[in-house]
Amino acid sequence: MKKFLIVGLGNIGDKYEETRHNIGFKVLDFFAKQEDFAFETQKLGDMATYKLKGRTLVFLKPSTFMNLSGKAVTYWLTKEKVPHENLLVITDDLNLPFGSIRLKTKGSDGGHNGLKDIQAKLNTTKYNRFRFGISDTFSKGRQVDYVLGEWNTEEMEKLPERLEKSVELIKSFVLAGVNNTMNSFNGK
Known part of the structure; x- marks a missing residue:
């Protein structure tokens, strides 16, 4: 059976819940609501498991705060025995227009502290990341x-x-x- 670790980045706590930086949490919460499963608090994050056509998706919302996300990611990759190529990290991206999505298999952290920590803990820039555009309309x-x-x-609409x-x-x-998905979704 194939196993995947799907990580939504964000910060814990009510004050962060509806922030742009928490889009990773928001995507996973939306998935859970749509497919009717729930997260439960475990070591270093809120976790859920979902089966999809013979595959197991392990969802993680790290409780380490954004800038220390790598600790939770590496812990659960090891514990669940998920290969790096089956890791998907969902994060906000200032360099993309609002709502645009881009899947990449490697790259820089783009100044994103959550990705920077994951990269440091994994000791590689080669891991799948799903960037959700939040635009850069700030002074x-x-x-x-x-x-x-x-x-x-x-944006809410x-x-x-x-x-x-x-x-x-x-x-x-x-x-x-990943390759078929990039072809189908990038820029859409």
Whole structure:
């Protein structure tokens, strides 16, 4: 049986729940609601397991806070015996327009502290990451306020459709593989 670790990045706590930086948590919560499963608190994060056509998806929302995400990722990769190529990390991306999605198999952390920590703990830049665009419509020097800010009205209206597309991407990654998924979803 194939096993996958799907990690949604975010920060724990009510004050972060609706922030742009928590899109990884939001995608996994949307998936769980759609498929009717629940997360439970375990070591270093909230976890859930879901079966999809003979494959096991292990979902993780790290409780280590964004900047220390690598600790939870490496712990659960090892514990669940998931190969690196079956890891998918979902994160926000300032360099993409709101709602656009991009799947990559490697690359830099792009200044994202969560990815920076994962990269350091895995000791490689080769791992799958699903970047969800949050745009960069903030004033100079206001980046932290922007990513930790809540979605505006227009974004909130468009979010459900984008979350739906995100769930489709995750299912495609698991069933069709990373290359087919990149061809089907990148830029959509």
